[in-house]
Amino acid sequence: MHTQETAVRRMAELSRILLDAQHEYYVLGRPSMSDKEYDTLMDELAALEAAHPDVKEADSPTQRVGSDLTSDFPEVRHSIPVLSLDKAYSAEAIVSWMNKAGLKADTGLSFIVEEKIDGVSMVLYYEKGILVRAVTRGNGTVGNDVTANIRTIAAVPLRLSEPLDIAVRGEVYLPKESFSVLNKTMEIPYANPRNLAAGTIRRIKSSETARVPLTIFVYEAYFAGDATLYPNHVELLAALVRLGFRVNPHLGVFASGRQEAEALLSASGVQGFSGAFDDLAGYISGVTRERGNLPYEIDGLVVKVNDLALRDVFGYTGHHPRWAIAYKFESPAAQTVVQDIDVQVGRTGRITPMARVRSVPIGGSVVSNVTLHNQDYIDLLELAIGDTVEVSKRGDVIPAVERVVEKNEEGNTTWRIPAICPSCGSTLVIRGAHTFCPNASGCPAQVGGRIQFFVGKDGMDIANFGPETVTVLRNINALSDIPDIYTLDYRRVLDGQPGFGKKKISLIVTGVEDSRNRPFRVVLSALGLPDFGRKAVDQLLDAGSIRSMEQLLHIVDTHDMDTLTSIPQIGEKMAMTLIESLSAPEMRARIHALGEAGLSFEEEASQVSDVPQIFAGQTWCVTGSFEHFSPREKAMVEVKKRGGRVTSSVTGKTTHLLAGGGAGSKLSQAQKAGARIVSEDEFLGMLDADAKENIRENAGKDANEDSEIETQGRLF
Numbered sequence: 001m002h003t004q005e006t007a008v009r010r011m012a013e014l015s016r017i018l019l020d021a022q023h024e025y026y027v028l029g030r031p032s033m034s035d036k037e038y039d040t041l042m043d044e045l046a047a048l049e050a051a052h053p054d055v056k057e058a059d060s061p062t063q064r065v066g067s068d069l070t071s072d073f074p075e076v077r078h079s080i081p082v083l084s085l086d087k088a089y090s091a092e093a094i095v096s097w098m099n100k101a102g103l104k105a106d107t108g109l110s111f112i113v114e115e116k117i118d119g120v121s122m123v124l125y126y127e128k129g130i131l132v133r134a135v136t137r138g139n140g141t142v143g144n145d146v147t148a149n150i151r152t153i154a155a156v157p158l159r160l161s162e163p164l165d166i167a168v169r170g171e172v173y174l175p176k177e178s179f180s181v182l183n184k185t186m187e188i189p190y191a192n193p194r195n196l197a198a199g200t201i202r203r204i205k206s207s208e209t210a211r212v213p214l215t216i217f218v219y220e221a222y223f224a225g226d227a228t229l230y231p232n233h234v235e236l237l238a239a240l241v242r243l244g245f246r247v248n249p250h251l252g253v254f255a256s257g258r259q260e261a262e263a264l265l266s267a268s269g270v271q272g273f274s275g276a277f278d279d280l281a282g283y284i285s286g287v288t289r290e291r292g293n294l295p296y297e298i299d300g301l302v303v304k305v306n307d308l309a310l311r312d313v314f315g316y317t318g319h320h321p322r323w324a325i326a327y328k329f330e331s332p333a334a335q336t337v338v339q340d341i342d343v344q345v346g347r348t349g350r351i352t353p354m355a356r357v358r359s360v361p362i363g364g365s366v367v368s369n370v371t372l373h374n375q376d377y378i379d380l381l382e383l384a385i386g387d388t389v390e391v392s393k394r395g396d397v398i399p400a401v402e403r404v405v406e407k408n409e410e411g412n413t414t415w416r417i418p419a420i421c422p423s424c425g426s427t428l429v430i431r432g433a434h435t436f437c438p439n440a441s442g443c444p445a446q447v448g449g450r451i452q453f454f455v456g457k458d459g460m461d462i463a464n465f466g467p468e469t470v471t472v473l474r475n476i477n478a479l480s481d482i483p484d485i486y487t488l489d490y491r492r493v494l495d496g497q498p499g500f501g502k503k504k505i506s507l508i509v510t511g512v513e514d515s516r517n518r519p520f521r522v523v524l525s526a527l528g529l530p531d532f533g534r535k536a537v538d539q540l541l542d543a544g545s546i547r548s549m550e551q552l553l554h555i556v557d558t559h560d561m562d563t564l565t566s567i568p569q570i571g572e573k574m575a576m577t578l579i580e581s582l583s584a585p586e587m588r589a590r591i592h593a594l595g596e597a598g599l600s601f602e603e604e605a606s607q608v609s610d611v612p613q614i615f616a617g618q619t620w621c622v623t624g625s626f627e628h629f630s631p632r633e634k635a636m637v638e639v640k641k642r643g644g645r646v647t648s649s650v651t652g653k654t655t656h657l658l659a660g661g662g663a664g665s666k667l668s669q670a671q672k673a674g675a676r677i678v679s680e681d682e683f684l685g686m687l688d689a690d691a692k693e694n695i696r697e698n699a700g701k702d703a704n705e706d707s708e709i710e711t712q713g714r715l716f
């Protein structure tokens with residue numbers, strides 16, 4: 001038992017630790033303790049406060065939602081309290097909460113079950129239908145104004161379909177796939193998508209936020225003046241969809257009978273699962289089981305009273321509404337010991353430090369290797385061999401070392417990447433945040449990795465040419481680079497190799513022969529160019545301005561950044577990486593040899609669009625705002641589909657300027673450059689009749705949105 005004095009001291013200490021932890025978790029996205037530890041300390045504080053109610057501070061962390069406030073952004077008062085959620089850790093606890101809630105309400109009650117998106121809480125304020133402010137949860141009363149950053153999120157409507165005054169709550173998150181891709185490029189990678197999203201929202205430069213493909217699901221709204229506009233949550237969600245918001249379609253509605261629940265759903269027009277109360281436990285276990293397959297992370301489910309008028313009857317605490325409860329999944333994390341750290345040499349020469357940990361089951365699989373990304377990440381963790389660490393694996397995201405729990409006792413200091421390549425002995429070099437082996441052509445690990453990638457599933461997918469075949473061929477010095485695959489006499493070199501019978505060898509030969517017919521885009525992605533995996537190669541070729549290896553290499557040799565960056569999704573950095581990697585002499589030699597081997601270096605006709613190429617040879621620039629093309633990228637797509645090039649600025653090469661409302665300096669530049677100025681109506685006339693119909697139909701509600709945005713400084 002604590003004396004009053006030690007209790008007061010401990011309570012003050014706990015408050016300070018918890019407030020620091022909140023800053024690290026909510027603001028920096030780099031937690032210093034696990035959620036479990038945080039919750040344990042919070043429970044300890046709550047217990048002390050219960051035992052010493054007279055010294056309990058009114059502003060104790062137990063009484064408020066965790067603060068995400070930072071001095072980097074202005075503070076704004078919320079017009080509604082922005083709270084956290086009460087928590088339960090089992091389906092039984094949820095059912096018993098529902099039963100208790102049922103007692104408080106005598107009418108036929110219904111409940112909503114939503115996914116609890118593991119992202120960053122955000123409130124969007126609209127005035128007369130225009131987004132005026134995006135504010136973090138803050139301490140529930142006051143939040144940080146992060147409007148400029150939130151505006152960069154495509155899924156956040158800047159103007160609603162109706163001129164309403166409304167506050168909308170949602171969760172900003174980063175899809176798992178985007179996280180995996182993006183985190184590789186981070187100077188200091190983050191342990192999970194939530195942390196990366198939290199860090200991104202608080203970037204000082206919005207242009208940096210814009211580079212992260214954040215998105216949002218909204219789930220609550222408060223209409224100024226009229227709180228009884230909608231009878232229940234499903235109707236409210238339906239209204240949010242109509243207004244232009246992104247609402248999570250994974251929704252469950254539960255009522256005393258299944259028909260009743262179904263009726264609620266169908267009246268609203270919202271999609272979802274409907275069930276009787278008895279179906280709830282099954283629903284919860286189903287979602288829990290399947291959550292790894294979702295494209296985003298959820299850390300639980302939220303059960304809410306459906307009837308909006310009833311919510312006021314239930315009321316609120318300073319921390320959470322009494323009409324909702326979160327079912328929190330157990331977070332898939334475990335502690336283990338780092339037994340060793342070594343490095344992998346990738347096919348691009350990039351060095352990735354790997355922690356070899358004592359095998360431990362986490363989230364349904366056994367983890368024994370964990371990536372440590374780069375030296376900065378290791379430095380941030382201050383990680384040494386022998387340390388006890390917490391490893392997490394949320395969703396199907398790769399396992400991550402979250403932090404060091406206990407330092408080793410052997411006196412090992414923070415681990416450092418070695419100075420030389422373990423595969424070839426070259427002195428390693430540092431480029432940006434990563435370390436590389438510079439010996440691209442001679443490093444066995446790089447050559448082997450490149451060949452493995454080329455023949456593998458993400459490359460040419462050559463049947464019967466697995467990693468062992470590559471290893472054997474490398475060991476007998478038969479395979480020194482990719483093109484050898486197409487010149488080798490397999491029957492001769494593999495003859496007598498253990499495990500390679502006549503049948504197997506002839507299957508390899510057939511596999512190699514078949515692969516000669518792979519489409520150009522497969523060949524290009526099999527080369528393993530940095531940043532250009534299958535998806536990026538598709539984007540590169542789908543734009544239509546590049547149809548062959550010859551065209552691509554010409555662009556590379558002339559450093560034609562304009563053509564590359566005018567392709568949607570391809571930014572300056574990617575364009576530069578592409579030019580650099582395709583300029584390397586050994587890459588060129590490889591490409592040349594593959595051409596000699598007869599691989600396909602041209603897009604097939606069937607992959608080229610059948611839209612008449614009426615803009616072929618022309619260079620367009622698009623400026624201003626449009627009635628039928630909003631955002632104006634839609635107009636750019638139409639130009640490209642028809643063979644035209646699109647550039648972001650007017651140059652001597654510009655042949656056409658598509659000028660919409662509010663066109664500025666580009667207009668006079670284009671006139672000077674002698675480019676033809678095309679109005680929106682003229683442009684529509686140029687597009688063929690079918691396409692025009694489509695565009696007119698789809699223009700829909702966001703038609704006039706851009707004029708507003710343009711005047712707010714989004715001109716080029």
Ligand SMILES: NC(=O)c1ccc[n+]([C@@H]2O[C@H](COP(=O)([O-])OP(=O)(O)OC[C@H]3O[C@@H](n4cnc5c(N)ncnc54)[C@H](O)[C@@H]3O)[C@@H](O)[C@H]2O)c1
Binds near residue numbers: 024032035114117120
């Ligand atoms: N490790 C640390 O240092 C540290 C620090 C602070 C907080 N935490 C963790 O965070 C927890 C408390 O955090 P919290 O209050 O931000 O979040 P919470 O996990 O208690 O959940 C409440 C939040 O869920 C979100 N949410 C997602 N989908 C929703 C939906 N459909 N409907 C309603 N809300 C939805 C909302 O933003 C809401 O504010 C702690 O228990 C702890 O696990 C950890």
Ligand SMILES: [Zn+2]
Binds near residue numbers: 422423424425
């Ligand atoms: Zn090397």
